[in-house]
Amino acid sequence: MDLTGYWEVLREYPVLHAFWVNITLTFWSGLLSLVLGTVAVAMRISPIASLRLAATFYVNVFRDIPLTIVMVAMYSVVWVSLGIEFSDTFTTNFYILAVIGLGLYHGSFVAEALRSGVNTVPLGQAEAARAIGLTFIQSARIIILPQAFRGAVAPLGNTLIALIKNTTVASATAVATETSGVMAAMIENRPDHVILIFLTFAIGYVIIVVPVGVLITHLSQRLAVKR
Amino acid sequence: MIEAPLAPDSLAVPETSVSSTSSAVPETYPVVEMKDVNKYFGQLHVLQDINLTVDKGEVIVIIGPSGSGKSTLCRTINRLEPIDSGEILIAGQPLPQEGRDLAKLRAEVGMVFQSFNLFAHKSILNNVTLGPRVARGISKDQAEKEAIALLERVGIKDQANKLPAQLSGGQQQRVAIARALAMNPKLMLFDEPTSALDPEMINEVLDVMTNLARDGMTMLVVTHEMGFARRVADRVIFMADGLILEQATPQEFFTNPKTDRAKDFLAKILEH
Numbered sequence: 001m002d003l004t005g006y007w008e009v010l011r012e013y014p015v016l017h018a019f020w021v022n023i024t025l026t027f028w029s030g031l032l033s034l035v036l037g038t039v040a041v042a043m044r045i046s047p048i049a050s051l052r053l054a055a056t057f058y059v060n061v062f063r064d065i066p067l068t069i070v071m072v073a074m075y076s077v078v079w080v081s082l083g084i085e086f087s088d089t090f091t092t093n094f095y096i097l098a099v100i101g102l103g104l105y106h107g108s109f110v111a112e113a114l115r116s117g118v119n120t121v122p123l124g125q126a127e128a129a130r131a132i133g134l135t136f137i138q139s140a141r142i143i144i145l146p147q148a149f150r151g152a153v154a155p156l157g158n159t160l161i162a163l164i165k166n167t168t169v170a171s172a173t174a175v176a177t178e179t180s181g182v183m184a185a186m187i188e189n190r191p192d193h194v195i196l197i198f199l200t201f202a203i204g205y206v207i208i209v210v211p212v213g214v215l216i217t218h219l220s221q222r223l224a225v226k227r
Numbered sequence: 228m229i230e231a232p233l234a235p236d237s238l239a240v241p242e243t244s245v246s247s248t249s250s251a252v253p254e255t256y257p258v259v260e261m262k263d264v265n266k267y268f269g270q271l272h273v274l275q276d277i278n279l280t281v282d283k284g285e286v287i288v289i290i291g292p293s294g295s296g297k298s299t300l301c302r303t304i305n306r307l308e309p310i311d312s313g314e315i316l317i318a319g320q321p322l323p324q325e326g327r328d329l330a331k332l333r334a335e336v337g338m339v340f341q342s343f344n345l346f347a348h349k350s351i352l353n354n355v356t357l358g359p360r361v362a363r364g365i366s367k368d369q370a371e372k373e374a375i376a377l378l379e380r381v382g383i384k385d386q387a388n389k390l391p392a393q394l395s396g397g398q399q400q401r402v403a404i405a406r407a408l409a410m411n412p413k414l415m416l417f418d419e420p421t422s423a424l425d426p427e428m429i430n431e432v433l434d435v436m437t438n439l440a441r442d443g444m445t446m447l448v449v450t451h452e453m454g455f456a457r458r459v460a461d462r463v464i465f466m467a468d469g470l471i472l473e474q475a476t477p478q479e480f481f482t483n484p485k486t487d488r489a490k491d492f493l494a495k496i497l498e499h
């Protein structure tokens with residue numbers, strides 16, 4: 001393999017910047033999915049049937065549709081057909097569409113992870129909260145959800161790892177600067193280096209994901225509620 | 228030793244009309260009134276025509292075989308379980324529908340569970356201050372001052388900064404009592420508060436409850452601790468199959484039970 005030649009290729013393309021784009025996509029869509037997932041799980045444990053139904057509907061729809069289809073729809077349905085625009089700048093608009101698509105999709109997984117966390121909270125906790133006079137919202141906010149989060153660190157972490165890797169589907173929403181877009185361009189122009197190009201991106205993701213995995217294992221033990 | 232007080236003459240309790248007494252004395256309502264209360268779990272008729280009046284300062288012990296509806300009765304009083312028919316009044320007020328008003332009412336009825344149910348992620352101190360701060364909006368300083376005093380009263384002041392899991396069962400249950408007391412309840416409900424405890428811890432909890440009763444707290448206690456019932460109860464209620472079969476002073480009930488079910492039950496429970 002021609003390593004010196006490949007070094008030239010690497011400097012020609014914005015590889016590091018591409019990874020940075022995926023990291024920021026992870027951050028914003030992760031934040032959005034955390035908000036959506038938390039709201040959805042709160043609705044699912046609420047005493048109001050219509051809220052429970054709406055949340056169940058949301059979770060099932062986005063958990064069951066393939067991510068690629070969600071992302072293509074953000075581009076072709078939301079932007080092209082419905083003409084919904086978040087920014088005058090094309091690239092910013094596609095970026096925001098990608099964040100929303102990723103957030104909606106992963107929000108359903110966050111909701112499921114949190115629901116497994118809710119299941120780790122004994123029923124008596126909510127009863128005791130009601131018995132001292134907390135309203136449903138107070139009891140969800142102060143008693144149930146904090147314990148649910150701490151009991152759901154592992155599945156939430158798995159969702160985060162999936163999200164990190166899934167941000168590469170943002171190219172389906174025309175975000176061209178992220179890793180899979182850049183990688184595709186590199187392979188197309190320098191097929192002579194295809195193996196090294198693949199390895200570069202694969203190793204890049206391993207370097208990002210491994211510490212996240214270690215951190216999750218550590219946190220899920222440290223944060224677990226002692227009963 | 229205190230003498231078993233005389234049976235409260237429930238017929239002497241004024242009816243719930245305000246006009247019968249001078250308006251300067253608003254405390255004419257019983258703390259709890261259950262009128263013809265019925266409740267079903269599906270086909271199962273768990274509470275059958277329950278009529279029960281609890282007066283201020285009264286200590287009532289409910290006994291009866293497992294599955295007879297004792298827990299359910301307790302839980303209907305602060306509407307943790309809704310009822311299907313009849314009426315429940317707390318200090319003359321009907322139980323409101325689920326929502327803010329009900330939350331407010333629940334704050335005035337303390338409840339102690341068999342399994343303690345302390346908030347597992349909160350310190351002992353925070354367990355006790357949470358209700359006053361969140362449900363009543365009392366300041367942190369004020370709530371903590373009162374909580375420390377309550378923890379001292381139940382003998383757990385030194386553990387204020389620990390988590391529930393670091394305490395023994397007996398200590399956890401005493402914290403649970405302090406947590407309920409922090410809301411200044413009109414009434415305390417105890418659902419088998421010592422059933423989940425190791426034998427050596429039962430007395431520390433019963434002692435706290437006995438002191439509470441002597442301080443004049445109105446209490447409804449489901450328990451199998453017959454010694455406690457004899458010493459502390461003003462009235463014993465015997466339940467079986469969703470019915471109140473007997474109501475009497477402890478002395479009367481333990482020496483002269485009227486129904487076969489009660490005789491049977493007492494024979495079994497006093498055997499071991």
Ligand SMILES: Nc1ncnc2c1ncn2[C@@H]1O[C@H](COP(=O)(O)OP(=O)(O)O)[C@@H](O)[C@H]1O
Nearest residue numbers: 268271273291292293294295296297298299300
């Ligand atoms: N949430 C529930 N759903 C269905 N059945 C219940 C429920 N809670 C209690 N029961 C049933 O109601 C009956 C009375 O229960 P409970 O009030 O707990 O009795 P006790 O406290 O006297 O042992 C039992 O047969 C029990 O199985």
Ligand SMILES: [Mg+2]
Nearest residue numbers: 297298299419
């Ligand atoms: Mg019970």
